[in-house]
Amino acid sequence: MILELAILDVKPGREAEFVAAFAEAQQYIMxxxxxxxxxxxxxxxxxxxxxxxxxxxxxxxxxxxFRASPEYAEWKKLLHHFYEPFPTVEHYEKVLG
Structure with missing residues (x-):
């Protein structure tokens, strides 16, 4: 299993709008x-x-x-304009635990 981690810094004052957009966008990744x-x-x-x-x-x-899918295009359309700066995404694999 791989864990994707992304720190998302949302433009000030747009937090509620971002959460609402994410609630819609999550269907695409799923x-x-x-x-x-x-x-x-x-x-x-x-x-x-x-x-x-x-x-x-x-x-x-x-x-x-995901990134080559039509779903990713919809994800981007809903979410990418909220970020400042654009997030760095990292991937992790379990070592212990």
Whole structure:
């Protein structure tokens, strides 16, 4: 299993609009083969910062399956204009635990 981690910094004053858009956009990621689960969490110390965690069966499920899909185009349309700066995405695999 692969864990995708993205820190999402949302433009000030757009947080509620972002959360509403994410609620709609999440349907697109959930349709992708290799998707397992996701969560969106809000930072307590930094208003406007969110943490997106997505579990995938493989790295390619995200980097190829999702990013090359029509669903990703819809995801981008709904969400990418909220970010400042654009998020860096990293992938992790379990070592212990």
């Amino acid at each position: 349709r992708i083969e290799g998707y397992i689960s996701h969560s969106l969490q809000k930072c307590i110390e930094r208003p406007g910062r969110y943490l997106l965690l997505v579990n995938w069966h493989t790295l390619e499920a995200h980097t190829v399956g």
